[in-house]
Amino acid sequence: MMKPPWQPRPWHVAHSFRSFLRSNRYPLDSELTAIKNVIGNAQSQLELIQNLRNGIIGGEAEELRKEEADIEAFLVIHKGFISAIRRIPREILCEIFCHILDMCSTVAPRNGEALNIFSHRQCPWVLGRVCSEWRLVSIGLPPLWSRVNLQGHMILLSRDPEKMLTTCLERSGKHSLEIVIALQDYGMSRRRCKTLLQLLSSQSQRWESLTLSDGPRSCIWSIMGRLKDTQLPLLRELRLSVSPGMPTLNIRLSTYFRNCPRLKTIMLSDSEQSISYILNDLPCSQLTCLKWNVLTWDVPTLLGALRRMPNLVDFRCSNGASRYSHDNKPLPVSLRHLRKISLTDLAILDHIDAPALQCIEVLYPLPLQPGRTFFELSGNSSCRMEEARVPSFSIHTPILSLPKFRDIEALTHTRPSGSSGINRRIGFTEAHATFPRLRKMNAGDHEILRWISVPALEDLQINNLDSRPAASISFLALHELSSCVLTRLTLQGMAALHVLTPALLVRDLASLVELRVYEARYNEDLVQSLTVPAALPVLQQLVISLMISPHHRYDLPALAAMIECRWNISHQPVTISFSPRDYLYQSILHDEDGALVRRAMEAGKLSFS
Numbered sequence: 140m141m142k143p144p145w146q147p148r149p150w151h152v153a154h155s156f157r158s159f160l161r162s163n164r165y166p167l168d169s170e171l172t173a174i175k176n177v178i179g180n181a182q183s184q185l186e187l188i189q190n191l192r193n194g195i196i197g198g199e200a201e202e203l204r205k206e207e208a209d210i211e212a213f214l215v216i217h218k219g220f221i222s223a224i225r226r227i228p229r230e231i232l233c234e235i236f237c238h239i240l241d242m243c244s245t246v247a248p249r250n251g252e253a254l255n256i257f258s259h260r261q262c263p264w265v266l267g268r269v270c271s272e273w274r275l276v277s278i279g280l281p282p283l284w285s286r287v288n289l290q291g292h293m294i295l296l297s298r299d300p301e302k303m304l305t306t307c308l309e310r311s312g313k314h315s316l317e318i319v320i321a322l323q324d325y326g327m328s329r330r331r332c333k334t335l336l337q338l339l340s341s342q343s344q345r346w347e348s349l350t351l352s353d354g355p356r357s358c359i360w361s362i363m364g365r366l367k368d369t370q371l372p373l374l375r376e377l378r379l380s381v382s383p384g385m386p387t388l389n390i391r392l393s394t395y396f397r398n399c400p401r402l403k404t405i406m407l408s409d410s411e412q413s414i415s416y417i418l419n420d421l422p423c424s425q426l427t428c429l430k431w432n433v434l435t436w437d438v439p440t441l442l443g444a445l446r447r448m449p450n451l452v453d454f455r456c457s458n459g460a461s462r463y464s465h466d467n468k469p470l471p472v473s474l475r476h477l478r479k480i481s482l483t484d485l486a487i488l489d490h491i492d493a494p495a496l497q498c499i500e501v502l503y504p505l506p507l508q509p510g511r512t513f514f515e516l517s518g519n520s521s522c523r524m525e526e527a528r529v530p531s532f533s534i535h536t537p538i539l540s541l542p543k544f545r546d547i548e549a550l551t552h553t554r555p556s557g558s559s560g561i562n563r564r565i566g567f568t569e570a571h572a573t574f575p576r577l578r579k580m581n582a583g584d585h586e587i588l589r590w591i592s593v594p595a596l597e598d599l600q601i602n603n604l605d606s607r608p609a610a611s612i613s614f615l616a617l618h619e620l621s622s623c624v625l626t627r628l629t630l631q632g633m634a635a636l637h638v639l640t641p642a643l644l645v646r647d648l649a650s651l652v653e654l655r656v657y658e659a660r661y662n663e664d665l666v667q668s669l670t671v672p673a674a675l676p677v678l679q680q681l682v683i684s685l686m687i688s689p690h691h692r693y694d695l696p697a698l699a700a701m702i703e704c705r706w707n708i709s710h711q712p713v714t715i716s717f718s719p720r721d722y723l724y725q726s727i728l729h730d731e732d733g734a735l736v737r738r739a740m741e742a743g744k745l746s747f748s
Contacts (some may be wrong), residue, residue, distance in 0.1 A: 315347035406430035513678030635659035
């Protein structure tokens with residue numbers, strides 16, 4: 140007798156709704172009802188088989204186990220057909236894809252890879268390899284294909300870079316383009332290099348951002364020759380970078396970039412010899428942002444460039460060393476629209492008059508001596524600061540007592556990290572400052588609290604609270620802030636919990652809505668004080684990051700009670716993180732006193748990060 144042919148069971152994966160296996164499309168209403176009915180029938184059949192298998196042994200039991208496995212596989216896949224991710228509208232999916240692209244840098248980060256359009260394993264190509272639905276969305280999203288990163292090592296690893304670049308440009312439609320050209324001499328053929336550059340230059344009317352870095356002259360600068368009579372109507376940002384070891388450029392960029400009516404931002408990273416060529420006849424008068432990243436330069440060279448840019452709003456001068464001539468002192472430059480300035484060489488401020496300046500930032504590496512003209516700009520400047528980002532120095536400098544800083548609303552005071560920042564403290568000599576409008580302050584050194592009055596302060600962050608006993612004493616200078624109403628406090632450092640005494644909590648910090656403590660040592664007294672509702676009656680968010688030691692005993696009942704208290708009273712989540720992670724995690728979850736912690740976790744009120 141012949142064995143009857145196999146008949147597909149209703150729970151066989153390949154038999155039902157096969158079209159959903161290759162797509163993330165969400166079912167229609169009629170399909171959704173059918174899928175739910177099939178899932179319900181399969182679940183009933185699974186329960187029946189499980190009950191039958193309990194009383195059967197031998198070959199029939201093995202058949203039932205196979206049947207059970209088929210049904211379970213069926214349920215996993217068919218429940219996925221009605222999962223939440225399939226219900227995401229295409230518009231939201233497009234936003235997610237664009238956000239993923241924003242996370243990919245066009246320049247290679249220290250840890251990771253840059254955006255690479257020449258690899259199918261990276262964005263944006265990889266988004267179209269998930270399913271047919273995602274492929275349709277990604278192909279029809281022009282912004283996803285609007286960033287082109289032309290780097291030699293990426294091209295060498297691609298089988299057909301010309302075709303991939305052409306496809307990318309076609310899919311970008313009419314969207315503006317962000318172009319990065321950084322061709323190094325890695326053995327790439329001259330013909331291929333020119334072909335790729337010609338493809339890009341044919342779309343120059345859509346360029347919005349252009350970065351040109353050094354490489355073989357016959358490769359990179361051949362594109363410049365094709366731009367002589369080309370319009371760049373959308374170009375807003377231009378970055379030019381030439382390594383110091385490369386020969387001096389003997390080109391005049393005026394020929395190439397004079398037709399850029401929307402150009403607003405330019406970044407120069409170059410050697411001093413090429414600066415005069417780069418600045419010649421650029422549309423300087425329309426620029427609003429200048430990023431000067433030159434190795435060495437003469438002050439007259441920089442001031443001459445600034446004079447041709449009267450409409451600058453943002454000026455950044457970093458990674459350079461200036462050379463002054465004492466024979467002829469340059470005349471001050473008037474920048475009437477300048478709002479923000481970022482500098483490493485502070486002496487340049489003596490030559491700038493910026494009456495509208497609102498934010499000043501001092502960049503690293505720091506000068507050994509900031510000089511008497513620090514932050515004074517020019518004597519004729521009438522600016523009033525709204526934001527300052529100030530490093531600490533090894534000498535006593537009354538920087539914040541200057542009248543121009545009286546009206547600032549945000550102050551960031553940083554301390555260099557690493558060996559250069561060890562024991563570097565900001566110092567004041569008879570320079571107590573009052574900031575009546577300051578609402579947000581990020582301090583890299585708690586000593587600054589001794590020398591300021593901030594009656595309107597609402598958001599305070601104190602960093603580098605170390606384990607020295609003096610740290611807690613110095614931090615008690617918070618009594619100087621007694622007239623302000625703090626709503627957000629962030630503390631970072633080994634002594635962060637130790638300086639928060641119960642008396643301080645009740646006296647000065649009862650108005651806190653958000654309290655964050657990072658990289659702190661466990662403090663049993665403070666944890667117990669936090670269980671008292673009167674200490675922080677309006678607290679809505681509590682974040683504690685602990686640095687723990689396996690040799691220290693922790694009061695887990697107090698920790699659990701603190702979480703239970705905040706959970707029941709304010710109904711707000713508490714986040715606790717720790718390093719090393721495993722030790723405290725296991726202690727809390729397996730100790731009998733950790734029942735409250737586990738209960739809070741199950742309710743979603745406590746999370747470990």
